[in-house]
Amino acid sequence: MRHTISLLVENEYGMLTRVAGLFSARGYQIDTLNVAPTLEEGVSRMTLTTHGNDHVIQQILQQSHKIIKVIDVVDMTIVPHVEREMVMLTVNAQQGEQRQEVLSLVEIFRAKVVDVNTDSFILEMTGNAEKVNAFIELLKPIGITDIVRTGPVAMTRVAHVKAQRLKDEDEEFSELTLNEKV
Amino acid sequence: MKMRGARILLESLRCEGVKHVFGYPGGAVLHIYDELVKHAEELGITHYLVRHEQASLFGAAGYAQATGKTGVALVTSGPGGTNAVTGIANAFMDSLPMVVFTGQVPTHLIGNDAFQEADLTGITRSCTKHNYLVKHVEDLAPTIKEAFHVASTGRPGPVLVDLPKDMTAQEIEFSYPETIDIRSYKPQVYGDPKAVRKAVGAMLQAERPVLYIGGGAHAAGAYEEVKQLAEKLNLPTTCTLMGLGAFPASHPLSLGMLGMHGGYWTNMAVNNSDLLISIGARFDDRVTGKLSEFASGAKFIHVDIDASCISKNVPCDYPVVGDAKIVVQQMLKELEEQLAGGEKVASKVSWHDQIAAWKKQHPLWWKEEGDVIKPQYVIEELHRITKGQAVVSSDVGQHQMWTAQLYGFDTPRNWLNSGGLGAMGYGFPAAVGAAVARPNDLCVAVVGDGGFQMVLNELATVKQYNIPVKILLINNGFLGMVRQWQEQFYEHRYSHSNIEVQPDFVKLADSYGVAAFRATKMNEVSHTLEKALNTPGPVLIEMKVAREENVFPIVPAGAALKDMILS
């Protein structure tokens, strides 16, 4: 099954290769990947989609949580969340009927024309993966000459969802008094 | 006080309580070596010059295995770093705390294919717990602090700190951070009380339980706790190759080692158990054999500080994430409470009887055949003469398995070997590290003629520092373990495993100024060993043993434990 995983990471040098390297070393697949800064300087959000059975996903979550500079790992798929992806496409738009057809699709999908040429448009559209895929399918017969997708980004719906947080779990047991060692 | 980076490194090592460094110099680390010659003594740091960088890593690993303390290695950029990679991978696989300092070309040259440049953080990313490239001299001390913290806490492992040459040249005020807080790294040490309660409940009810101890018990120092748990619940207890010594081999509840070369009774017990209680072990393929048939009637309790280890290979019924020592303490407390509440420990009389019967049916065995020295006998004699109290560091191969089976480790941290990576060449340099760390203990390196020839250059190191390692060379003129597989699984086709062309090892040691002894007959073994072990300083003892002896039992690769070959 497809999972969207969100990683909050210290944006230190080599961070992307640490995550990507983990996936390749352990034979997991990264289907899409998106990295960008957050409000806090030095902290980035990585959103990736992958697929696998429950066991594989569990391993992915735990192995990525083990990367020292990963602050938090959440499997977005199992919490209420909103997912969006952006696509940009260069499509054929010859004067006349074809141009009209593209424009009506743009309207229906609430996309945008961001660049206009005599025989082509650059379109921009955001939506979840299914919507993006549907848009692409409908444009294919008209002729897509270039395409760029960001891959999904995702956000939990409620501010304090008890997502599958993998860190800081020990705190609630700290009142236990046990000798020696920490 | 303002000081250059190289000095800051040494001052930081002092703050970390580092007394011994294993290393090898080169251009990129010359500032550090310059500070070493000036200040090492006042800082109480001794540097040991090895003869190949791999040995500095193995030395630091042996140091860590023999003490639990963080081992430290120092090598130069480029080839120094690449030569170190096997040693880093070894520490990673065996979860040994280690900090490795590598030289790097100056920051302005990084990425230019400069002389002796290698992307060491890139190369070692997948075999370090974490690694750092220091790009600003003000980051140097905090990075070292963090490196030692990460290496030694949680599931320990090697951490590499790459030091561009200008970072060791630039000057700055030195201050060492007292505390450290890495928000993204907080190992979970306490077990979830609910999980502990459930696990203990299962333990009470089990009729055919086996306690299965791995290297994590050493990492946590959970010796006393594990023993109490075994005794309170009357649990037959087995150790993995990495766990040996965490539970005394001579304890009445001890089943010895399990897995590919485990005892028949041990593997039968594991396979027929109804509850396998794993403490700090990772269900490695050399332990489980064919996964689908591994202890298929058992439920699993798995205590591990590394959550990703749990249910990685076998689905776990009672996972407990936490430090082995602390979790077993929690379990003991919980056990007491449940017993006080009227719970009873299920009787295991017939289970113990069954295991004893298996043991009687197929004990470990070997046979005398005339004059020729049997390697198993050498190990048994080593045990007898050293009263089982030596620190024994093994290389990789048949001799490793015989030592694991027959030495009988009663004491923690006396058994050193390369378990996860299985790196030939480990035994001798690791013994050097152990001997440096524990000068009052007898340190023996049990090595094969193949592995020893990968690292015999270290004879110069033990000579130079008069490190009293006793090298026990089990010489069969073969890459024995490879030959055994070729005999058993490739119809005797000995492809490139015959290494009878070899030096005269006694003369070789002699040329290094290292005392050497040789035995070629059974009746020479005891007195040769005794004489050699009583000779001060480094010693080499060559045992010319039976050439085609096999290690039994053996579970063929990929087969189920129950399909082990006994003879």
Ligand SMILES: Cc1ncc(C[n+]2csc(CCOP(=O)(O)OP(=O)(O)O)c2C)c(N)n1
């Ligand atoms: C660096 C390395 N290369 C190859 C191997 C594969 N290997 C495992 S055991 C073995 C033979 C070891 O021979 P020897 O050191 O003579 O010991 P013996 O098995 O004869 O006791 C080999 C080649 C290895 N473990 N490590």
